[in-house]
Amino acid sequence: MIAVHYFASIRESLGREQESIELPDEVNTVDKLIAHLAEKNGGNWDTVLNDGPVMVAVNHEMTDRSATLVAGDEVAFFPPVTGG
Secondary structure, eight states: OOEEEEHHHHHHHHHHHHHHHEEOOOBHHHHHHHHHHHHHHHHHHHHHHHOOOOOOEEETEEEEEOOOOTTEEEEEOOOOOOOO
């Protein structure tokens, strides 16, 4: 089981703040997680997680989509932060 959190505009677009997911064995990277979520949920999930700028953290560490996932991980998706 992994915990997935969605922040800011991503949360608003997907209509979900967080969830716990039991992953199939073949879903072992962030990229595969995104594909799994898009397939499972349909709608705009693929567009939101793949077409816009999305940052990813695994266990509170910034990472890229090739990061390996294991049971107990916490994954967060959020838009880039801008300042002014």
